[in-house]
Amino acid sequence: MSGANLSAPSAARRAGRGRIDKRHAILDAAFVVFAREGYGKASVDAIADEAGVAKPTLYNHFGGKEALFREAMAATAELATAKSLAVVAGLASDVEDLSGVLADVGYRLLLCHTSDEAWALRRLLYAEISRFPELFDKVWGHGPNQLSEALADRLARLALAGRLRLTDPVRAAEQFVALLTGPLEGRTVLGTRTVSDDELRATVAAAVGTFISAFAVAVE
Amino acid sequence: MSGANLSAPSAARRAGRGRIDKRHAILDAAFVVFAREGYGKASVDAIADEAGVAKPTLYNHFGGKEALFREAMAATAELATAKSLAVVAGLASDVEDLSGVLADVGYRLLLCHTSDEAWALRRLLYAEISRFPELFDKVWGHGPNQLSEALADRLARLALAGRLRLTDPVRAAEQFVALLTGPLEGRTVLGTRTVSDDELRATVAAAVGTFISAFAVAVE
Amino acid sequence: MSGANLSAPSAARRAGRGRIDKRHAILDAAFVVFAREGYGKASVDAIADEAGVAKPTLYNHFGGKEALFREAMAATAELATAKSLAVVAGLASDVEDLSGVLADVGYRLLLCHTSDEAWALRRLLYAEISRFPELFDKVWGHGPNQLSEALADRLARLALAGRLRLTDPVRAAEQFVALLTGPLEGRTVLGTRTVSDDELRATVAAAVGTFISAFAVAVE
Amino acid sequence: MSGANLSAPSAARRAGRGRIDKRHAILDAAFVVFAREGYGKASVDAIADEAGVAKPTLYNHFGGKEALFREAMAATAELATAKSLAVVAGLASDVEDLSGVLADVGYRLLLCHTSDEAWALRRLLYAEISRFPELFDKVWGHGPNQLSEALADRLARLALAGRLRLTDPVRAAEQFVALLTGPLEGRTVLGTRTVSDDELRATVAAAVGTFISAFAVAVE
C-alpha cells in the first residue's frame, strides 16, 4: 500500500511511464480495490483501471487474480508489520517510568493497529482465510505473531530486570496486545468508524493499568 | 443456524415437502454456503441446491441475495448471542470461589466464541462490514456489545459485594473478554484450526489469573 | 377496455366480489398492462395485480398469456370498431351542406382514431402482427377495413345522388380516411402527444377540402 | 442494415475475422432479430448468434440491449431516409407531364415505404415508442418528417411555376404521402403480405389522380 489512502478511486493515482514501478502501481491499486470490494467482488478490470494499466499488463506481471491478491496482501502486510516491530524495538529494559513507557508503546501500537491499511488487511484476511489459508503465515504469522514474540522478548528482559513478575512472557505479550486492541473492535465498528484520540488514549491507559496491576513488581 | 455443521455440502440435508419450514431451510443453507464461500463468491444456485429448493422459491421468500445474506446473518447471530448471554446469566454475585467461577464462565464463553458458527459469523461480518454496514448492529451490537453490558452488570455486583475493585465495569468486562479471546485468534488461525481443550483451559486460566491479579480484592 | 384509462396502474380498479365480471376485469387489466408494457415485457403477474386476482384464476379463465392477449385485443377492438361504425352510420345521402357534413363525420372519426385505446390497439397490432398474424382480421379486418366498406357505401350513395364523381368508392373511402389520419401520425408522435382541438379541426378541414376539390360535383 | 433480408436466421451471414466491421455485423444482426421478434422477446443471445460474435463483444460495443436497439434503429432509419430523400430530390419543377412525374415519384416512394426494412422500422417504432420515446426524432423526425419537408419544397416550387394551387405546401405534401401510403396499410396487412406491382401502381395512380384533381392548375 505504501500510504495509498483507501478512499474513493482517484484517477489521479496513475502510474507514470516509468517501467519498474508499474508493478508497484498495480499492487497498490489491487490492495485499494480489494479493500473496497472484497476479493470476490473486486474485478480485475477495476484494478487495472485504478492502476492505469491495461488488463493484459497485469496478467503479464502477476499471472492472475489469485496471485495478485496474494502479492498485494503480502506487500501490504510487510509494511504494516515493519511499523509495529519498529515500535516494539523502542521498548528498552532499563526504563524508569515503566507505566509511562508501556503507555507510550501501547499508544503507538494502537495507531498501527487502527490505521486504514491494518483494518483492511485484517478484514481481507478474515474474509478469505478459507480460500487462501497460506495467507495466514504471510500476514498474521509475520505480523501479530512476530509482534508477540518481539514484545515477549522485551517483557522477559523487564522481568529479568526485576520490574515484572512473569511466568510466560509470550502469554503476557499476547494479553498486553489483547487488552489494547480487544476493546477497540467494537468501539471502531470493526474499523469503519474513527475514534477520537482521547478514546484511544483512554483505552491505552486502561490496558496499561490492568497490565501493571497484574504483572508489575511493586516498588517501595 | 440451529447446529448445522459447516462442513462439505451434504445433499442429505434436504428440506422436506413441508411448506412452513422452507424458509428455515433456506436460511440454514444460506449461512452454510456464505460461510464456506464468502458473500461475493457464494452463488444463489449453490444456496438453493443446499437448501433443496428451486431458485425462484428463494427469491419469493427473501427478494434477493443481499436480503438473504442479511437475514441469514441475523438469524445466526441471534442464536449465538443467546448462548453467550445464557452463560453470563449464570454468574452469581455471592460466589465463594471467585477465581473458579470466573474460570468456569470464561471457559464456557470461549466455547461459544470458538464454535464454527461464531467464527463464521465474525469472518463474514469482518468481510462484508463495508457493504452491509447495518449488519454491525444486528450481529455485533446485539452480540459482543450486549455480552459486555451483561458481564459488566455482574462485575459491578461483585464490586458492590466487595470482591472486585473496579472503576469502570464496562471497561473491565471488555478486558475480561479480550483476555479470553484475543490470544486465541492467532492460535486458532482465525478459527480454521481447532485447539485442544487443554490449550483452551490454559488460555482461560491465564486470562482469569491476570484479571484476578488486577482486580480482585485480596482476602485475608 | 370499456373506458379504462391507460395511465398508471390504479390499485383502485379492483374487481368486486361479483363472479361474472372477473373475466371482464381481467380483460381490462390485461389490455392496460399490454398497452403500457408491450406483449413481450408485460408480465402475467402485473396483469393479475392490476386485475386484483390471483394468477391461477387468470389461467383458469384464459389458459395462458397468448390467449389472454388475443381476447383482450379482440374485446377492445370490438368496442373501437363499434364507435367508428356508429359515426359512419350517421352520414346521410341527402345532405344539403356536403362539405360541412363530411367535416363533421371526419372530425368524429378522428376522435375515435386518436383515442388512447385506438392508439394502443394499433401499436400493439403493429408490434405483434408477426407473432399473432390472425389478429389482423380481428382487429383491422373488423375495424378499419369494415370502416372503409361502410364509408364506401355512403359515398356510393352520394355519387348516385349526383353529389360526388367516383369510379371506385372503396378507394375513395380509403383515401378519405388516409387524408384524415395520415397527417396526424407524425403530429401526435404516434399517439404519445395530444394535439389541440384546433389542430384536429384544421386537419379535418384540409382533408375535407382536398376530398371535395377532387371528388365533388360542382353546383351551379 | 444495407439490404439484409429479414427472413429466417441464416447461419451463413457470419462476420469475418476482421475487427472493424464487427460493429456493423452486430447492428445488422440486431435489426434482423428485433424485426423478427420485437424488442421484448428478442434475446441478446439470438442477436449474438446471428451476428456470429460472442455476447460480451456485443456488450463491449454497445453497452446493453437498449443502446443496441437504439443504434440499430438509428442506423437502419438513416439508410431508409436517405433512399426516400433521394427520390424526392429527383422531382424537378419545370416538368412537362406533371401527372406522369408525380406518379413516378410516388411509385418510387411507395417502393421505399413497402420495403421489408421500412415496415420493420415502422412496426418497431410503433411498438416501442413509449419505452424509447427519443426514437421518434431519430426514426420519424429524420424520416417521414424530413420527407414531408423536402416534398413540400418541391411542391412549393411547382406552385410558383404555376402548376399547382396550394395554400399550405407542407399540408399538401403530407396529404400526398397519406394518399400513397394510407390505402396500403390494410392491403399489405401491415407489411406482412406483399402486394403485386399492379396493385402498387393502381394505388399510385389513384393517389396522383386525386392529388391532381385537387391541386393541379388546369391547362388550356
Added chain:
DNA sequence: GATGAATGAGGTTTCATTCAT
C-alpha cells in the same frame, strides 16, 4: 513489454406456468 478486442462460463434475477389446498 503493452494493449484493444474478443470470449466461454457463470452470475443474479424474472418469467409463464402448475400444484395442492
Added chain:
DNA sequence: AATGAATGAAACCTCATTCAT
C-alpha cells in the same frame, strides 16, 4: 372457482482470461 407457493427455463449482464497486434 380461487389461491399461495413452487418451479424449470431462460433472460440480461459481468467476469477472469487470452489472442493478435
